[in-house]
Amino acid sequence: MLKNYLKIAFAVLRRRKFFTFISLFGISITLTILIVLAAFLDKLTSPGYPDMKRDRSLYINTIVQENPKASGMMRGPLSLYFFQHYAGVMKTPENIAVSSIFTATNTYVNNKKLVINVKYTNGAWWDVLEYDFVEGKPYSLQDIKNAERVAVISEDVKKQYFGDAGKVTGKYIETDNVQYRVIGVVKSVPITSPFIYADLYLPYTLSKSDYRDRSISGAYTGIVLARDKSDLARIKEEYKQIVAKVPPQNKDYTILYSHADTYVESFTRMFSRDQNSSGLGILLAVVAITVFLLMLLPTINLVNINVSRIMERSSEIGVRKAFGASSGTLAMQFIVENIILTLLGGVIGIIFSYIILSTINHSSLIPNFTLSINFTVLSYGILACLLFGLLSGVYPAWRMSRMEVVNALKAS
Template identity: 55%
Template sequence: MLKNYFKIAIAVLRRRKFFTFISLFGISFTLTIVMTSTALLENVMSPAYPDYNRERSLYVQRVTLKNTKEGWINSNSASYNFVKKYVSTLKKPEKIAFYTSGTNTNAYVNNKKILLEVKYTNDLYWEVASFDFLSGKAYTKRQIDNAERVAIISDRTRKAYFGDQQDVVGKNIEVDNVNYRVNGVVRGVPRTNRHFQAEVYLPYTVSKTGYDDQGVMGNFSVILLAKSAADMPSIRAEYQKMVDKIPVDKEYDKLYAHADTPWEDLSRRFFGSDDSVGFGKMLVMVSAFLLLFLLLPTINLVNINITRIMERSSEIGVRKAFGASSRTLVYQFLVENIILTLLGGLIGIVFSYVVIYIFNQSGYTPDLNLSLNFSVLALGLFVCLLFGLLSGVYPAWRMSRLNVVSALKVR
C-alpha cells in the first residue's frame, strides 16, 4: 500500500512541476536556515576548543554601578583591583583565571602592517583553557611576576609574521613597537569564542596602560573554574556573598557583577536585567520566533495542497464512487504530503552541508569550523515530519468532505 502511495506521490509531484518546486524550495530553504543557524549557535555556546571546561565555568564579564533613585548606570569590565582585592579571596573555585578583552594593535614585518588582537592574561588562564600548543609552552607565574616580555602567538600570527618558519620559539616579535620573545605557538581560536580568541597573548604585567587602578571597573574578565559542575552553586553563593560586601561609591547605591554561564549571560544581556537572568523570557521569545519562522512555509504548503486537492477533485470523486472511504483518502493524502516534506528535508540537509562547507572554506571567520551533528539532523527530520502533518491535516480534511457528485462535476 505504501509503495503505491509513494508512486502516486511521485506522479503528482511530476504533474505540476512549478507547485512542486515552490513546495520543495520552501521546505528546504527553511530547514537550511534552521540547521545552519543551529550549528552556528551550538558552536558558539557549547564547549569547544579551547574552552572544554565550559560546563563547570562561571564568567564574570561586567561590573555595573546603579543609582536607583536618579537612574544613573555605569557599566564596564572589571578592574584588576576588583580581581585582586575581591575575586582572588574566593576559596571554592579550583582556579581563577583573568584576562583583558582583545585590543587591536599593529605589527610590521617587511614594510607590511599586520593587525593583531592582543589579550593580557594571568598564568592560570592557560590551565583553565586547553590550548593546543604546536610548539613551546605557556608563560609561567614567575615570568609574569618578573614582567618578562614573552608572548604566546597563534599559528596564523606565526605565518603572517614569520612566513613558512615552523620553529619560532625564542624569536622576537614586535608588537606595538615593543619586542617580545615568542614563548609558544597555539592553534588559533575562532572569533566567536571571545574569551580565548586572540592573535597574541601577553602577561598582564607588561600592559602599557597599567593595571593598578583602584576602582572596580577596568578591562578584565574572570573565569571561575569549579572542580565539578556540582560545585558551581556553592561557588555562586560564595561569590555573591563577596560581591555584597564590596563598598559602593557615593554616587551609586547598587553594584552588580554576575558570575554567569554563557547561556545565562546571553539571556541576561538581551532578555533579563541585573536582577533577573531572563532565561524563561529568552526561551519564550526564541520559541515564538522559531514557531513563526516554521509556520510561514507550513501555511504556504497548506494553500498549495488545497490547490492540488481542487485539481484532483475528479480523481477523488471517482475513488469515492468506487467505495473508497474518507479515512483511506485522508491517509493517502497525508502519506503523500509527508513524502513531499521528507524529500524537501533531504534536500535541505544536502543544502545545509553545502552551505556549511562553503562557509568553512571561505575563511570568513578564521579557525571556525561548523558541522552538523546527529542531534541537528534528528531535529531536521523531526521538523520535516511536523511540516508534513501540519500542512496536510486541513487539506486532507477538506478533501474528505468533498461531495461525490460535486467532485465529478469539477473539471
C-alpha cells in the same frame, strides 16, 4: 498499508510535476535557511576550542553599578583587583582563569603595518582553557611574578610576522616598541569567541595599566571552572553572596550587580534591562519567533497548493469513499504524502546547506571559524521537516476527509 501510501504518494508527486517542483523549492529554501542558522547558533553556543570545559564553567564578564534614584548606571568589565580579592576567595571552584579584553596594537613587518590583538592573562588561563600548542609552552607563574617579557602567539601571527621561519620559540616579536620573547605558539582562536580570542597572550604583570589598581571596574573577565557540573549552582550562590558584600566604587552608585553565568547567559544578560534576569528567555523567544516567521509563509503557500491538489483529486476521493474508504484513511494518506514531500525537500535543503557552509568555510569570511552539519544540526533539520509536513498537511487532509461523495464526484 504504509507501503500502499508510499506508492500512491510517489505516483501523485510524479503526476503533478509543477506542484511538486514549487513545493520542493519552497520547502528546501526554507529549511536551508533554518539549517544554516542552526549551524551558526550551534557553533557559537556549543563547547569548542579552546573552551572545551564549558559544561562545568561559569563566566563573569560584567559588573554593573547603579543608582535607581538618580537613573545612573555604569556597566563594564571587572578589574583584576576584583578577581584577586573578591572572586578569588571562593572555595567551591577548582580554578579561575582571568584575562583582559583584547586590545589592538600595531607593529610593522617589512614596512607593512600589522595589527595584533593583545590579551593579558593570569597563570590559571592555561589550565582552565585547553589550548593546542603547536610549539613551546605557556608562561609560568614565576614568569608572571617576575614580569618576564615572554609571550604566547597564535599561528596566524606566526605566519604573518615570521613567515616561513620554522620554529619561532626563542625569537622576539615587537609591538608598540616593546620586544617579547616567544615561548609558545597556539592554534588560532576565531574572533567569534571575543572573551577568549587574541593574537598575542602576555602575563598580566606586563599590562600598561596598573594591575594593582584597587578599583572594581576595569578591563578583565573571568572563567570559573567547577570541579563537577553539580557544583555550578553552589558557585553561583557563593559568588552572589560575595558580590552582595562589595561596596559600590563611589557614592554616585548605591547598588552593585555581577553574576557568574553559563556561557549563553553571560551574553544575553548584557542585553537585559532587569539585572536580576539573565535575558535567556528573551533570546529563546526571539529565536522562536524568527523560526515561526520563516516557516509561516512557505507553510501557508504549501497549504494553498495542497488544497488545490485536493480539488483536482476530488474524483479520486469520491470513488474511494464510494468503495468504503474512511475519512481517517484518506486523511492519513494525504498527511503521509505531505511528509514524504517535505522530507524530500529536507534532503535537498541539507544538500544546499552543505554547499553554502562549505562555501563560507573556504571563503575564510570568519578566520578559524568552521561550520558543519553535525548530529544536533541534522536533528533540528529533520524535526523542522516533520513539523513543516504536519503543519502544511493537517488542514488540507481535514478538508479532504470532510468531502461528501456526491460533491466530490460532481466537482470532478
